[in-house]
Amino acid sequence: MVIIVGAGLAGLACAIRLQEAGVEWLLLESDDHPGGRVATEITPEGYRLDRGFQVLLDSYPTASSLLDLKALQPRYFQSGALMVGEEGWERILNPLHHPDWLLSAPLIRSFSLREKISLGLLASLQCLRSDDSLLGQESGISALQEISRFGLEGDVLEKFLRPFFAGVFLDNDLGTDASILRYDLKKFALGRALLPANGMGEIPRQLASRLASSRQRYGARVQALLRKDRAGDCVFGVELASGEKIEADHVILATDESTSCLLLSLKEQRAWSQVSTFYFTGNDPLYEGGLLVLPEGKNALVRHFTDLTNTAPEYAPKGKRLLSATVLNPPVGDLSGLVQKEINRYLPDFREWKFLQEIRIVRALPSQIPGFHRFQPERRPTPNLWLAGDQVAHASIDSALASGLRTADEVISCR
Ligand SMILES: Cc1cc2nc3c(=O)[nH]c(=O)nc-3n(C[C@H](O)[C@H](O)[C@H](O)COP(=O)(O)OP(=O)(O)OC[C@H]3O[C@@H](n4cnc5c(N)ncnc54)[C@H](O)[C@@H]3O)c2cc1C
Known part of the structure; x- marks a missing residue:
């Protein structure tokens, strides 16, 4: 089973590819909706306010x-x-x-x-x-x-x-x-x-609608990775903020860079x-x-x-x-x-x-100054743990989607 943490565009693309390949997956998202940084709020009067101007x-x-x-x-x-x-x-x-x-x-x-x-x-x-x-x-x-x-x-x-x-x-x-x-x-x-x-939020909504709803869990914040030993060479699942532990063969962190650094005890190297x-x-x-x-x-x-x-x-x-x-x-x-x-x-x-x-x-885009790739976290810090999204690619809707697909392909090919 593959756990994907984060239902932003990278996490959604990743889940779509895994689902197509018949791999068992579970998507865990802390928010109550998919999309991450691509979202639209609808006011009671009917205005559609994108979470930041995006195209x-x-x-x-x-x-x-x-x-x-x-x-x-x-x-x-x-x-x-x-x-x-x-x-x-x-x-x-x-x-x-x-x-x-x-x-x-x-x-x-x-x-x-x-x-x-x-x-x-x-x-x-x-x-x-x-x-x-x-x-x-x-x-x-x-x-x-x-x-x-x-x-x-x-x-x-x-x-x-x-x-x-x-x-x-x-x-x-x-x-x-x-x-x-x-x-x-x-x-x-x-x-x-x-x-x-109907707003930029329709993009993640469309992607999420193609995924089995029973495998998408919202309001599920991952607070820790479960590791086999202190050195932490392999992960075997995640722990949610509720205390629930879920085991997995592979974990994909399709979160923002700050969250990944926190979960991996890394110092964040890029400004937002x-x-x-x-x-x-x-x-x-x-x-x-x-x-x-x-x-x-x-x-x-x-x-x-x-x-x-x-x-x-x-x-x-x-x-x-x-x-x-x-x-x-x-x-x-x-x-x-x-x-x-x-x-x-x-x-x-x-x-x-x-x-x-x-x-x-407050955290819109991570810095992409010359040399920025050197300051990004590693894409595959342990053999069964991957990072996806604009934390390991360049920051755009397309890159986040492509990164999700690429990560899924790598997981599929190493199973
Ligand atoms: C204001 C703004 C304007 C932009 N304009 C454009 C544009 O015009 N065109 C363009 O191509 N790109 C644009 N971008 C960039 C693009 O939106 C992002 O690069 C892309 O959406 C990043 O997607 P992601 O999946 O990598 O990350 P995110 O969208 O950050 O997704 C990460 C997900 O992980 C979840 N998460 C975090 N922590 C946890 C946890 N502990 N447990 C479970 N879930 C967790 C988050 O809630 C989130 O849903 C813009 C971005 C912003 C903010």
Whole structure:
């Protein structure tokens, strides 16, 4: 029997593969629902508040093969962004998805011709490379250094690249390894970002619905691993917070890195990014199109915001709208007034909107600075104990799913 600890995306993918192979498995999750960091809260009024602004890309290979995308009722963003700053608004679109926009691209004021060519080159080079070669090894330089190597500084950095990728990496300094920038550039260039009509939480719900419910236990927190001897070479099960002991031949920790380190008595080596998503509601549209809005500059409080109902009207009750605004590493205290004030500067009508809720995620993504693989815990610390998820891969929905599948395959092959 195989115990999987954690019903995040990695744990769910792992269980699906084991179930398909006819292996006996049990999924133990401390929370009362599946999904881990991918979840949607539904308010009594019917707003769908994702636990942090997240998107699924249809260019993600594992997600595309594992999920029934159509059943998620995908609502697609436009491929691009709205840049806002002192000089007004400007729209930038991905010419691969919006070829008509190429006609107006030469008129973009924010970037010089040289910057437009360099940006195109940076993105096209990644599209020619395989996913494995892009992510296979760390680059040894940061995303910011990679961007500078292409001469992309000044406005193109502060109006577009920083706000966009800081929001993706949850890292305002762009200190994340350049390999992740290259991979994400490829995925955003070739794919489209989407939201399931009923919230990101539909992704884990769909996966969990394919699994035998009798083998999924929620509200079951694992507090210790059962080990045969003090040296702890082999585990033979887990102990729950309730004191119940469950034996297993193999244990897979598909938990977050902090939990794995705790269970394995390891010192956690990577810092976490923190993020807050502020939700606001209003009655009238603020701008046109399903686009992410990027306030310019390194020091903007709001890293990006979007009227989610422009993309997925189902996120708000009929006649209402829902806007999400992302703040990285938020200081302690109530920031909703400051967030509203900052967005008001660009959209005066936003004054009429009401603050709904802040969702603060203290452990959002583990640091992925150059060299980060060296600081991740071991994937297989003992012969029958595995780790899966973004603690041992890079942090994304697709990587978590792929890591779950890979771990299941390894367990199956060694049985
Ligand atoms: C704000 C935010 C925005 C993001 N944006 C994107 C995006 O746009 N696109 C993208 O691809 N990725 C994004 N990501 C990254 C992506 O969501 C994660 O990398 C991925 O969900 C990690 O999945 P996981 O299964 O590895 O871990 P988790 O989701 O953390 O799952 C671990 C599970 O283990 C459970 N658990 C922990 N301890 C125990 C215990 N003791 N006993 C039992 N169960 C336990 C937890 O409750 C949880 O369910 C974002 C993440 C965040 C937080």
